[in-house]
């Protein structure tokens with residue numbers, strides 16, 4: 001039995017004030033004992049989140065890390081620094097990093113190894129664009145991303161995969177529960193073929209998850225939680241999604 005994980009990806013949102021309000025709102029509701037929860041703010045809000053979550057079960061994650069030891073890498077943050085700060089998780093290979101920063105699978109694989117070596121648990125994102133889905137390539141694209149991004153990752157402790165169809169991110173379009181389940185089952189099979197412990201690996205769905213659709217997504221056999229964007233910025237909505245996973 002896999003424990004559901006609900007992770008909030010706050011992307012490049014927030015001020016000290018709004019982050020404080022959001023964290024207070026999350027602390028106001030207890031998390032069901034059966035659910036893991038994480039919040040992933042920007043780098044500059046990580047310490048604020050770690051302090052606020054110190055006495056709660058909510059874990060903190062970063063949205064990216066660099067792949068090398070600390071050194072001459074202007075503008076980057078090393079995985080070991082995130083671990084030292086109190087992060088438990090790190091999101092890797094989000095489609096916004098893949099598109100705006102041209103991150104390729106080999107770089108994501110290197111980041112994954114650095115994250116694992118630092119003791120962070122990686123959430124590796126995969127997902128096809130609308131063009132790729134419409135031309136029948138969705139499974140081939142996701143299989144390629146998994147193969148490339150997970151190179152050398154067999155045995156990574158706490159590895160989580162997030163399936164985020166690019167066409168469903170921030171658009172209000174959600175994959176139907178059946179579409180998502182079909183892809184999640186496909187991903188689990190791919191993980192097995194890659195030698196990853198597929199039955200133990202959590203596969204999250206991401207893309208316009210809201211309180212109103214979370215329950216039917218979580219009811220699918222191979223959907224083990226969610227990576228939530230917009231709805232994670234409102235405590236009431238995020239709390240409702242957490243409750244739906246409980």
Ligand SMILES: O=C(CO)COP(=O)(O)O
Pocket residue numbers: 009094164168169170171172206207208209227228229230231
């Ligand atoms: O990209 C996402 C989470 O990583 C999904 O974002 P939305 O929930 O805003 O569609």
